[in-house]
Amino acid sequence: MAFKKVVVVGGGVLGSQIAYQVAYKGFDVTVWLRSEGSIERAKPKFARWHETYLKDLEATKALIGTGTKLYPRGLVDDFENLTAEKVDELKVQADQAFESLTYELDMTKAMADADLVIESLSEDPKAKIAFYQQMAPLLPEKTVIVTNSSTMVPSAFAQYTGRPEKYLALHFANEIWKNNTAEIMGHAGTDQKYYDEVVEFAGQIGMIPLKLYKEQPGYIxxxxxxxxxxxxxxxxxxxxxxxxxxxxxxxxxxxxxxxxxxxxxxxxxxxxxxxxxxxxxxxxxxxxxxxxxxxxxxxxxxxxxxxxxxxxxxxxxx
Amino acid sequence: MAFKKVVVVGGGVLGSQIAYQVAYKGFDVTVWLRSEGSIERAKPKFARWHETYLKDLEATKALIGTGTKLYPRGLVDDFENLTAEKVDELKVQADQAFESLTYELDMTKAMADADLVIESLSEDPKAKIAFYQQMAPLLPEKTVIVTNSSTMVPSAFAQYTGRPEKYLALHFANEIWKNNTAEIMGHAGTDQKYYDEVVEFAGQIGMIPLKLYKEQPGYIxxxxxxxxxxxxxxxxxxxxxxxxxxxxxxxxxxxxxxxxxxxxxxxxxxxxxxxxxxxxxxxxxxxxxxxxxxxxxxxxxxxxxxxxxxxxxxxxxx
Structure with missing residues (x-):
């Protein structure tokens, strides 16, 4: 596993889903938030995903053996061999994920030893640039950064990250635990090594990696x-x-x-x-x-x- | 039933399917063809559709009660209440349709008393115009004309039909007995009365009528x-x-x-x-x-x- 510590930046609808899903899959997840107010707004979202995962996992028991494709694909790796006992284990996994999440306001502390930063801020290019510029000097050399931006391309921000070769897009869909697609797109300066690591990571967190070979506004x-x-x-x-x-x-x-x-x-x-x-x-x-x-x-x-x-x-x- | 005698013009892949389907649904069908050679080329196609209908009907027996949507929708009206006996009746209907088809080289004879002419010539605008001009004086006043053209719009030909108000497009898909869509599209001068008659007819021949309110190249x-x-x-x-x-x-x-x-x-x-x-x-x-x-x-x-x-x-x- 290339990445251990994952930092999710932003606790919005998508950011909170991503952070919880990554934690559900066993990674060490820190959610960096800008203020105490952001933490207060984010916490009910995490509680909601926790409940939703438990509910959807429980409902999956009734689907065992039906051959349906309408199961929460992000939650279950091997649906064919799923058992009720295995579902109960996954529910424990969902509980542990919820308890394991770390919320951090101090960016220096948040970024220390980060293997991967997932930026999921709102679609405001100036705010993204300011964030990247603030973060860049705090990161260890190893850190890979991905953006979840839907509407902007990574080449627009690569220069502000201090590590353009380790920067690319990893784009999630809403309701990530069911709609488990991850479109993966580098810019011209992304190093293939880190691209491949992100593809591998996407698979590890229960996503189906959808590979783009070059930048494309709107992805696929x-x-x-x-x-x-x-x-x-x-x-x-x-x-x-x-x-x-x-x-x-x-x-x-x-x-x-x-x-x-x-x-x-x-x-x-x-x-x-x-x-x-x-x-x-x-x-x-x-x-x-x-x-x-x-x-x-x-x-x-x-x-x-x-x-x-x-x-x-x-x-x-x- | 507004139409009784239907003349299909052209015995190509689509024309032959249309003629056979209309006959299968109990209409009196005449296929107008340009030459003895055209008749020789068309006959094996009709024999093929006849065999295909019988085969597909027989296969439908195994689908009874499965609730599948993948049955030949153009052949079966009431799939929910279908029985093996009813399928056998439909096979007789398919035999009768094959025997009932009239091939005609003489345009005057073909068009006599026609209620509906379905033009399914190849997509050659000059040939279509020449055909419409030749046919117009031979038609009784009542005759409605539809074109199956995929790539041209009825306004391009209306003036040559001698009855623009009774002229519109009725566009079929290939494998009409399974892909039973009929896009229905008038030009600005089409009378709503005849448009509605064609919509009704499309339903009577087992098609799902898809109504266009105005001309659109490429239909829907x-x-x-x-x-x-x-x-x-x-x-x-x-x-x-x-x-x-x-x-x-x-x-x-x-x-x-x-x-x-x-x-x-x-x-x-x-x-x-x-x-x-x-x-x-x-x-x-x-x-x-x-x-x-x-x-x-x-x-x-x-x-x-x-x-x-x-x-x-x-x-x-x-």
């Missing part, structure tokens, strides 16, 4: 998803067909359970709106992006933001 | 599929990731059984190549379309054209 998933969703939105915003018909067409033709509008409801209409508004053409209501933005805004204003609010393009019952 | 499916496949091809051609990784990312994130490269193998790499070459940028090997075209061409030249040749991005065993 969003590079596919954005044009796909945009194509669906365009058909709808141009009044070519209904969301239900568009989804049905896709499902019938490709066997996919979800068409673009079901996926949009999961992604959330606010996120979809923010993405379409990145296109300057969205300001002109006569263009397709402008029509898409208008339609999404109407739904958002009506409180129909997707699965999260119980209704988006479809209605959901809890 | 290709409007989604082309940018989606292009996004996958771009990641691959720019060496961002492997086809396997790209497909895996999509499947893990969306639950879809097929990622872009599995779909490309089914569509066929020659079709994908022709689509990318429609982009003038494909001529420049430094552009993304140029890189995609080069990669596809290399595979095509190596005989790896997709599922049809046993290998494309993946290998297939028969």
């Amino acid at each position: 998933l969003n590079s596919l998803l954005v044009p796909f969703l945009n194509a669906g939105e365009a058909l709808y915003a141009n009044d070519v067909a209904d969301p239900e018909t568009i989804d049905l067409t896709w499902s019938l033709a490709t066997g996919a359970p979800l068409g673009p509008f079901r996926i949009l409801d999961i992604v959330g209409l606010e996120t979809a709106y923010n993405i379409v508004c990145m296109d300057p053409a969205a300001k002109d209501p006569k263009t397709t992006p402008g029509k898409i933005a208008k339609r999404l805004k109407e739904k958002i204003d009506a409180g129909k933001k997707g699965v999260c609010t119980g209704e988006g393009f479809y209605k959901y019952t809890k | 499916l290709n409007s989604l599929l082309v940018p989606f496949l292009n996004a996958g091809e771009a990641l691959y051609a720019n060496d961002v990731a492997d086809p396997e990784t790209i497909d895996l990312t999509w499947s893990l994130a969306t639950g879809a059984p097929l990622g872009p490269f599995r779909i490309l193998d089914i569509v066929g790499l020659e079709t994908a190549y022709n689509i990318v070459c429609m982009d003038p940028a494909a001529k420049d090997p430094k552009t993304t379309p140029g890189k995609i075209a080069k990669r596809l061409k290399e595979k095509i030249d190596a005989g790896k054209k997709g599922v049809c040749t046993g290998e494309g991005f993946y290998k297939y065993t028969k």
